[in-house]
Amino acid sequence: MLRLDDITQTFFAGTANERVALRGVTLALEPGEFVTVIGSNGAGKSTLLNVAAGKLRPGTGTVTVAGADVTALADHQRARDVARVFQDPMAGTAPHMNIEENLALAYERGRRRGLRRGVTAAKRELFARELATLELGLEPRLKAKVGMLSGGQRQALSLLMATFSHPKILLLDEHTAALDPQRAELVARLTAEAVERHHLTTLMVTHNMEQALRLGTRLVMMHEGRIILDLDAATKATTTVADLLGEFEKIKGARLDDRTMLQ
Numbered sequence: 064m065l066r067l068d069d070i071t072q073t074f075f076a077g078t079a080n081e082r083v084a085l086r087g088v089t090l091a092l093e094p095g096e097f098v099t100v101i102g103s104n105g106a107g108k109s110t111l112l113n114v115a116a117g118k119l120r121p122g123t124g125t126v127t128v129a130g131a132d133v134t135a136l137a138d139h140q141r142a143r144d145v146a147r148v149f150q151d152p153m154a155g156t157a158p159h160m161n162i163e164e165n166l167a168l169a170y171e172r173g174r175r176r177g178l179r180r181g182v183t184a185a186k187r188e189l190f191a192r193e194l195a196t197l198e199l200g201l202e203p204r205l206k207a208k209v210g211m212l213s214g215g216q217r218q219a220l221s222l223l224m225a226t227f228s229h230p231k232i233l234l235l236d237e238h239t240a241a242l243d244p245q246r247a248e249l250v251a252r253l254t255a256e257a258v259e260r261h262h263l264t265t266l267m268v269t270h271n272m273e274q275a276l277r278l279g280t281r282l283v284m285m286h287e288g289r290i291i292l293d294l295d296a297a298t299k300a301t302t303t304v305a306d307l308l309g310e311f312e313k314i315k316g317a318r319l320d321d322r323t324m325l326q
């Protein structure tokens with residue numbers, strides 16, 4: 064469903080500031096596959112998601128979505144198929160618009176312009192029903208400005224909006240990192256439910272290794288622009304956080320503690 068083939072990405076090539084972010088990354092996701100991505104700061108995780116989303120055009124390599132080569136398509140041209148949620152709860156929603164307006168925007172995304180007809184009673188009912196699945200009590204608050212919601216509420220809403228237009232691919236970049244543990248847990252649970260319910264092919268970046276092991280059907284570890292570990296569901300099920308830390312130590316040749324990895 065999503066194929067990244069031999070992707071390289073270099074920033075400021077040929078200058079003193081040259082940064083090689085991706086060094087020939089190949090990753091293929093089957094439909095419905097849910098891959099968690101871990102790796103230290105600067106490993107290239109966000110760059111990989113940006114390439115998959117079309118926000119960045121890779122230096123070399125190809126991006127394929129549902130069999131079509133989309134390498135040359137910009138992010139807005141992929142928006143119908145590829146949805147994403149960022150780390151910053153403020154990034155995925157429009158704060159000055161109310162919940163209903165935000166949901167309407169997400170609903171229309173990827174649909175033909177001619178079909179826009181504002182928020183009908185039927186849509187309002189659908190929105191309330193979808194909001195109820197978040198179990199945050201937001202359904203009677205359709206007219207509330209999104210800027211008034213908490214980070215966790217906004218992130219849950221962002222997730223709902225991302226899945227609203229039935230994308231093929233969901234890209235999550237540390238989308239629970241800015242939340243308190245309880246809200247992070249809620250958004251993680253909602254993520255797993257949404258992926259299951261919509262059969263989404265998903266890439267989720269997280270620094271939380273316990274979360275990376277618990278969620279998803281496959282885990283990849285990145286380091287210095289490469290995928291250095293790729294665990295299938297069965298292997299992942301028997302892998303511990305200590306094992307993952309051990310892998311990092313092997314690669315870096317130095318001792319890392321939990322705190323370093325999880326920050």
Ligand SMILES: Nc1ncnc2c1ncn2[C@@H]1O[C@H](COP(=O)(O)OP(=O)(O)OP(=O)(O)O)[C@@H](O)[C@H]1O
Nearest residue numbers: 074082083084102103104105106107108109110111
């Ligand atoms: N827009 C950019 N301009 C220049 N360099 C960049 C840009 N984006 C990323 N880089 C560099 O590319 C490398 C990979 O960055 P990336 O953001 O993909 O890492 P990451 O794995 O997401 O790290 P983190 O865990 O800190 O989010 C880093 O060396 C970074 O400095």
Ligand SMILES: [Mg+2]
Nearest residue numbers: 108109110236
């Ligand atoms: Mg990042």
